């Protein structure tokens with residue numbers, strides 16, 4: 001059809017077209033598209049090119065497959081015979097607790113709290129005696145041994161390649177110099193100083209040398225060495241994160257296969273034995289892809305309604321066997337405030353009407369069968385990977401260990417938004433038996449000093465952004481912790497039809 005025919009077609013119906021819309025429709029074949037526009041315009045009397053483009057996009061959409069999970073009739077899970085032992089610990093949900101107004105004073109209070117409580121953890125490690133007061137350092141004889149605690153407020157490499165840091169505490173500021181050297185112990189002290197992050201709280205051993213403290217060691221609060229905890233009950237925890245429901249990259253078919261497996265389908269005898277012991281399932285955020293999270297996200301969404309996204313999640317959760325306790329925390333794609341600590345997802349969005357579904361904040365501590373379990377989405381992992389040499393997205397367990405060493409889930413201020421509460425909820429004061437994160441879409445596991453470290457990967461395929469970044473995710477790999485042995489079993493739902 002030419003311009004005139006198109007305009008006449010719409011004039012008959014008292015509808016006007018923008019010149020761009022006329023141009024766009026020219027040469028688009030028969031009048032079926034024009035009829036479709038009239039049908040879909042509603043009360044609209046003016047049609048723009050954008051309206052037509054959106055309509056064409058909508059028409060192209062392939063209907064989503066229905067949520068369908070198979071269940072085996074002969075499935076007799078042992079976990080059903082156990083009652084749940086689950087405690088949501090204090091501080092696990094921050095909703096309604098925030099009293100901050102975002103003033104300078106609020107931030108000062110946050111950092112004071114960080115300094116005070118990390119100092120306590122450091123003193124537990126190295127002892128409270130023998131600490132030097134920063135204000136007295138200037139009067140110390142050259143070479144006198146000192147030990148100071150403070151927050152790293154600046155870190156620079158001098159022109160000779162040494163590292164100069166400024167440590168600040170409520171008493172004052174100290175300049176600490178870590179010399180570049182090939183000799184031990186200076187070399188390892190330099191290495192530690194090199195991996196320091198801004199705003200973290202550390203102890204430094206050194207020698208007075210006005211105006212500097214010459215560092216001999218850098219000490220983090222770290223975790224004590226313990227054995228991996230085990231129990232006598234024949235139960236397991238399964239770990240999920242980063243489902244991204246609503247994204248066109250969400251691997252629904254494989255996710256449903258996993259849910260079918262949880263219901264005793266296609267497991268083989270070994271698989272059934274393992275799956276039947278799963279009593280708990282934790283999801284560490286990015287449950288849905290969300291709306292407006294990054295520029296032009298709408299092009300990658302198959303569900304553009306946040307309620308629809310959570311409704312689909314709810315359908316999946318209701319297909320998880322009813323004896324499994326499901327613990328859910330949010331991530332940076334979920335519909336809660338972006339700044340951490342994040343409150344739990346509201347019950348309006350995720351209509352939690354059964355008692356086995358537990359909505360918790362991010363981060364949160366939960367106690368499962370006596371295992372102190374720290375659940376955190378892992379947003380700060382980006383800044384740790386960028387800030388410490390030797391870290392990469394391919395091994396998320398390494399930056400997770402760095403966070404544990406620092407006993408702080410978000411050491412660098414300003415890299416990911418933090419709400420200035422008067423208490424620093426990102427500190428890891430309790431020593432966890434299990435630490436579970438996601439966010440980087442890559443599985444990783446570690447036993448760090450007796451703490452089981454798990455990154456549970458993703459259920460989203462590689463996105464265009466990840467292709468551009470050269471990041472290869474590990475989708476559809478489900479880690480399961482055997483609480484009896486302390487071992488992690490991994491089931492890959494991308495590669496295998498039957499699992500075991």
Ligand SMILES: [Fe+2]
Nearest residue numbers: 242286439440
């Ligand atoms: Fe994610």
